Each structure stands twice: as C-alpha cells, then as structure tokens.
Amino acid sequence: MIKYAILGLLHYTEMHGYRIKEHIERNFGHMWSINYGQIYPNLKKLHDDRLITMKEVVVNGEKGPPRKLYSITDKGREEFLDWLNTSPEKPMLLRDPFLMRFVFFGFGDGKRAIEIIDEQISRYQKELARRKKNLTRWEKSGIYVRLIADLGASLNEMVLEWLKRSKKEILKNAAEK
Amino acid sequence: MIKYAILGLLHYTEMHGYRIKEHIERNFGHMWSINYGQIYPNLKKLHDDRLITMKEVVVNGEKGPPRKLYSITDKGREEFLDWLNTSPEKPMLLRDPFLMRFVFFGFGDGKRAIEIIDEQISRYQKELARRKKNLTRWEKSGIYVRLIADLGASLNEMVLEWLKRSKKEILKNAAEK
DNA sequence: CTTTATATATATATAAAGTATATAATATGT
DNA sequence: ACATATTATATACTTTATATATATATAAAG
Structure with missing residues (x-):
C-alpha cells in the first residue's frame, strides 16, 4: 500500500525520498508514520517497474548529497487510478x-x-x-x-x-x- | 507484539495454535485479525526460548491431527508481566x-x-x-x-x-x- | 581555521507482521 | 466407498517496520 501512497504523492509533484517522508508525516502523519527503510526500496521497485522516472539534481546552496527527483509516468498514473477505483480489501486495522x-x-x-x-x-x-x-x-x-x-x-x-x-x-x- | 498477545492468552489457560486464532478473533477481533502464518512461527520461537512448554495430545472423538497444547512457563509469565508494565512505545497506528x-x-x-x-x-x-x-x-x-x-x-x-x-x-x- | 554539531539525503540489513498455500487427520453425509 | 467439511499444523513468500550505516554541506563553537 505504501507503493500507492508514494505514487499518490508524486501525482501532485515530483519529489525525492527525503521530501516524501516529510510530506507523509505532515499530511497523513495523524495516523501513521513511515520510514526510509520503506521509502527507498519502494522507490527502487517503482523505478524498475517504470511507474516513475528519476533524475539526479544538485541544488546550489542546499545541504546534503545530490537529490534523486522522481516523477510519476503515464503507466504509473494509470496503475494509481486503477487502485484508487478498486474497493478497499480490508477494514480498518487498529494495532496499538x-x-x-x-x-x-x-x-x-x-x-x-x-x-x-x-x-x-x-x-x-x-x-x-x-x-x-x-x-x-x-x-x-x-x-x-x-x-x-x-x-x-x-x-x-x-x-x-x-x-x-x-x-x-x-x-x-x-x-x- | 503478537508474541505478547499469545503469552497473554496462555496466561488464561493452555491452548493450541488453532484455538489461539479462534480466541484472538473472538476477543480482540474488533480491531485486528491474525493468521496461522503468524501464530505457528511465534509458538515455535516462544518454545525455543523456553517461555512456553508443549505437549502433544490426541483427544478421542475430535477431528484433525494431534493437537500441540502450549502452556506458559514461569519465565514466560515473568517476561509477559515485564512487558505489561512498560510504557507503550508508539501511539495508535491506523493503516486503513x-x-x-x-x-x-x-x-x-x-x-x-x-x-x-x-x-x-x-x-x-x-x-x-x-x-x-x-x-x-x-x-x-x-x-x-x-x-x-x-x-x-x-x-x-x-x-x-x-x-x-x-x-x-x-x-x-x-x-x- | 579546525573540530563539532546539525540538517539533509540515500541506502541496506534485519526483524516483525501479514498473505497464500500445502499437508494431514478425522468425522459425516451420500 | 468416496467426496466433503472441519480441525489442525506447517512453510514459503511478500510487505511492513526498525535500526543503522554512509555521505555531503552548512552552521556554530572553540
């Protein structure tokens, strides 16, 4: 499901892993948390499956190593909308x-x-x-x-x-x- | 955490895997579900760690292969109570x-x-x-x-x-x- | 002006949780 | 006798979650 959360975010705008985490915590962080160990492997898989594309960029004056900007592809958009239209499989899970x-x-x-x-x-x-x-x-x-x-x-x-x-x-x- | 759910149930009475699943679905099945693929490996690990003991029994007139009845040990009871007294690590997770x-x-x-x-x-x-x-x-x-x-x-x-x-x-x- | 701290960013190993499916034994109905 | 349902255990596989390692650049402290 994390796969679709990422695709959904990239539907708004292109992003890199670090920014995706920020957004998820800011937006639906009411109810969940996410982890780099979940994000980066998912980005890799999405890229392998051609659902997103990647370009490496260095932003002048910004900290840290080069960013890997990911964008959703048409194939990705299609798969995301297919998922959005399916009926949710399972009811709410409350593991607290x-x-x-x-x-x-x-x-x-x-x-x-x-x-x-x-x-x-x-x-x-x-x-x-x-x-x-x-x-x-x-x-x-x-x-x-x-x-x-x-x-x-x-x-x-x-x-x-x-x-x-x-x-x-x-x-x-x-x-x- | 499933580990402690199982220990908690065995704290009531001895049980076998199949019965544990029934109980979990009946008792806190409001909010979660559990699976044999989670129960049997956990029982195995708990047994290896000497937190529970096992005896194989055949109940006359009852269906199915021999049951493996698990009981909580003193060590298991101790570890369970230690966990019960610790402050919960993370807030509610709502992955729906x-x-x-x-x-x-x-x-x-x-x-x-x-x-x-x-x-x-x-x-x-x-x-x-x-x-x-x-x-x-x-x-x-x-x-x-x-x-x-x-x-x-x-x-x-x-x-x-x-x-x-x-x-x-x-x-x-x-x-x- | 160097070391230390802090923020940004990616990556991977490991563990835990969840899904799917295979196997076996017995009771029961036809 | 044979198919079917129920009870029961087991394992392979996938997804999710945690922990930790690595790299780079800015800011602050000494």
Whole structure:
C-alpha cells in the first residue's frame, strides 16, 4: 500500500525520498508514520517497474548529497487510478501497543495500569491540541484531505474521552472490592 | 507484539495454535485479525526460548491431527508481566486501505468515490449492529476487556457518522461547482 | 581555521507482521 | 466407498517496520 501512497504523492509533484517522508508525516502523519527503510526500496521497485522516472539534481546552496527527483509516468498514473477505483480489501486495522496492554491489565498491577493510562491521557491531550490548531491548515487542501483531518481530530477526541471514562470506572471498580 | 498477545492468552489457560486464532478473533477481533502464518512461527520461537512448554495430545472423538497444547512457563509469565508494565512505545497506528484511498479521491472519479463511500457505510452499519449485540457478552470478562469492547463500538459508531457526514459534504461541494 | 554539531539525503540489513498455500487427520453425509 | 467439511499444523513468500550505516554541506563553537 505504501507503493500507492508514494505514487499518490508524486501525482501532485515530483519529489525525492527525503521530501516524501516529510510530506507523509505532515499530511497523513495523524495516523501513521513511515520510514526510509520503506521509502527507498519502494522507490527502487517503482523505478524498475517504470511507474516513475528519476533524475539526479544538485541544488546550489542546499545541504546534503545530490537529490534523486522522481516523477510519476503515464503507466504509473494509470496503475494509481486503477487502485484508487478498486474497493478497499480490508477494514480498518487498529494495532496499538497501548490497547494491546489494556486488554491484559487484569493480569498485572492495577496501580501501574492507572499510571500507564495517565501517560496516555496526557499524550492524547497534547496531540489533540496540536491537531485542533492545525485543522485550518487543511482547509485549502481540498475537501478530502480536510475531511481526513477532521476524522483524525474526532478520533483523537473520542479516545481521550474514553481514556478518562475508563480511568474513572477502573478506580471505582477497584474501590468497591 | 503478537508474541505478547499469545503469552497473554496462555496466561488464561493452555491452548493450541488453532484455538489461539479462534480466541484472538473472538476477543480482540474488533480491531485486528491474525493468521496461522503468524501464530505457528511465534509458538515455535516462544518454545525455543523456553517461555512456553508443549505437549502433544490426541483427544478421542475430535477431528484433525494431534493437537500441540502450549502452556506458559514461569519465565514466560515473568517476561509477559515485564512487558505489561512498560510504557507503550508508539501511539495508535491506523493503516486503513479505505482511508488511504480517501485522501487521494480528489485525483479520481467523484462518482466512483461516492460508490466506495457507500460500500463503506453499509459495511460499518452491519459491523456496528453485530458489535452492539455482542456488547453484553463481554460484561463478565472483566472490566478491561469490557472497556475495550466499548471503545470498539464507539469508534465504529464515530467513523460511521463521519462517513455519512462526509458523503453529504462531498455531494454538496460537487453540486456547487 | 579546525573540530563539532546539525540538517539533509540515500541506502541496506534485519526483524516483525501479514498473505497464500500445502499437508494431514478425522468425522459425516451420500 | 468416496467426496466433503472441519480441525489442525506447517512453510514459503511478500510487505511492513526498525535500526543503522554512509555521505555531503552548512552552521556554530572553540
């Protein structure tokens, strides 16, 4: 799927690997992260498959080694649009190290569980503040990107409320015993 | 992380691979799925590392080849609890093939986008109905498991509302042009 | 004016997660 | 007797994710 994320970005404009990472983190970094170890091998494969082309450029006054600018080809555009029109294969996947622990908190120390929940609450509070502040930034990026940003903020808010409610219930439950 | 999911389940009771998959899909299948290709290699590794023990049993009157019953060892219990007490490394990851397409819908055919959103709406409606019906089933499984089930249903409901709202906004937006 | 730190940029090795498929044993229906 | 479904394990392969190495240029510190 990373393949299509890259093709989608190159659909906007030509880019090099480093810039692609920046964009992904800035744009849909609400919900995921990406890694150079995923980007460069994918770029290589896309290039081998003739879905993108590459030109090496040195930009005067800019830091770092020469950049490899990739552009999407007609073949790439075609394959990207084919993918865009197919129905998504699988439903949402939520693999979260916190939730994973949460289901098993009954086996561990209740006090430590509350501590971890508190950490999570402050993490989500910071994140929500950051998102709400940035919501306006997406207004001009088109309706779909804006709606995704809305979803990100709503999800964040919902989970935060759930965390607070859970903490209360767990404490109440512990007090009753 | 699958390693710890398996250890967590074996913390309840001894199990064989096939049963582990059943349990994972039944218990936290709200949000993920798991695969034999992930379970058996993990069981092998856990056994090599002496975190679980194995005994092969043939249950009379039951179908299939002999089962390999795995139990958690003291060493396994220790490592599991250590993990449970550590702070979760990374925040929630949301890698969804639908959302992935959604951000790029601006590049594609608007009518097809609405079709895919409709598919998604009916998918989420069915799923939400199933979840709400099952919510009571978790009541007896302890507070943490119940709270996770609540979160699953809430997330489902929220995304469904977002899908409906998005559809309206997209149609309105298209009509204005 | 040199060394150190920092930002930019690419690349690769390894590990973990996920998909697809093969194999085997037994119960059950026809 | 034979096809079919269910239970169960196993492995090959692909994709995703982490960790780390390398190179270049600017900026800052001493």
